[in-house]
Amino acid sequence: MTHAPFLLPDPQGHARTLAARWLKLGIFVALLAAGIFSLLLVMSRTPAVQDVIPWLDFFHTALVVHVVLSVLVWFLAFAGVLWTVNSTIRQPWWDNSIWAVTVLGTLLIVVSPFTGDGHPLLNNYVPVLQQPVFLWGLGIFGAGFTWLIIRSLMIAQHQSVASWGIYGSIVAAAAALLALLFTAVNVPETFTGQAFYELLFWGAGHTLQFTHTFLLMVAWLWLAEATGLTIPIAPRLAKGLLALMVLPVVLVPFIYLQYDVVSAEHRAAFTNLMKYGGLTSLPLGLVVVWTVLRGSRVAIPALRPLRNALYASIALFAAGGIIGFLIHGVNVVIPAHYHGSIVGVTLAFMGLTYYLLPRLGFQSVTSKWVAWQPSIYGGGQLMHILGLAWSGGYGVQRKTAGAAQGLENLPQILGMGMMGLGGLIAIIGGGIFVVVVLRAMLAKPYNQPAT
Secondary structure, three states: OOOOOOOOOOOOHHHHHHHHHHHHHHHHHHHHHHHHHHHHHHHHHOOOHHHOOOOHHHHHHHHHHHHHHHHHHHHHHHHHHHHHHOEOOOOHHHHHHHHHHHHHHHHHHHHHHHOOOOOEEOOOOOOEEOOHHHHHHHHHHHHHHHHHHHHHHHHEOOOOHHHHHHHHHHHHHHHHHHHHHHHHHHOOOOOOHHHHHHHHHHHHHHHHHHHHHHHHHHHHHHHHHHOOOOOOOOHHHHHHHHHHOOHHHHHHHHHHHHOOOOOHHHHHHHHHHHHHHHHHHHHHHHHHHHHHHHOOOOOOHHHHHHHHHHHHHHHHHHHHHHHHOOOOOOOOHHHHHHHHHHHHHHHHHHHHHHHHHHHHOOOOOOOOOOOOHHHHHHHHHHHHHHHHHHHHHOOOOOOOOHHHHOOOOHHHHHHHHHHHHHHHHHHHHHHHHHHHHHHHHHOOOOOOOOO
């Protein structure tokens, strides 16, 4: 096989089986359920439709579960895929136990809205439902993910560019876990409810974003090389640019040493860390953009979904980053920013899913829609975030639904209408992804020959 420094070797044996299980968790549970909740969310904020049913109470409960599934569970399940592919499995029983615990926690989160009043809290990063089933599910999921981090630190490889970036993502996740534990120990007992959870997840949530950014850069390089593009930098330089991205993570302990966790300075430090620390990914990101701009169109039809996912991922992540610098006040410009960034990561993971399916024992995707899926999903999401950004400029507040949005003038209505239409298009694109991937997973297994 030709040396490919920006790809990982195809997984074999138990590593392949376990990686396939993590992918099933991400697709069968997290994305499928999150998609259902997202449809209800978009309907609850679309003019005319929002007045049909009194959505507000369910909107907040659905929003909590949608965010947890689509941002936390999906991203970390896919991290489990890549961390497993990048490791040598020596104790299958341990890895199987970690996966089973994480699945149990996820299932409890999914069913929690239907087990009693949610009493939702819309704090940042990991919003919560104040009811036992959800909190038990979140705790069990967190325990499984903690063991996954420990296991991955012990057995991860870091020789190639891809494995180097994946190892960096594990280090960032470990830093986020330590930030969570340190905050939990130091939160005053007087903090309860939303104030408690806002503070608890603030530092850890910001730090965890660097895990996603590491994996995004790995995915971009991977998709570029897999679709025939020549990346114009040496592997050693690429490793150096990935190492640059560790610098914001290194600063996390110093923030905790410098500021009390309840101080305004602590909060501002993490805001600035993500705002400016994220720029450390810009050099490597620009290398990928330059590679794409100077590269030829993909000639092999089977590779077009991967290349289109790369195009769409770059566009959405860039849009989200630019919008982030336009945030002023508490309005829907904020979700426009993080939806762009989150969807950029999701599109990259979608492209890698198409690549990995036959290498994890599943059938390749064959639907004629698969080549269009990244463009449909990405285009809808771009319309969605531009509508939010436009409406935010006219004062529409975030985390509201129905009449509470206060849509009083034509620009606000047009912006949120654009948001709703884009969201529905994105749901169609996301639905296509889930359907074609589920069909590939449920088809007769593909027994890949040993390499």
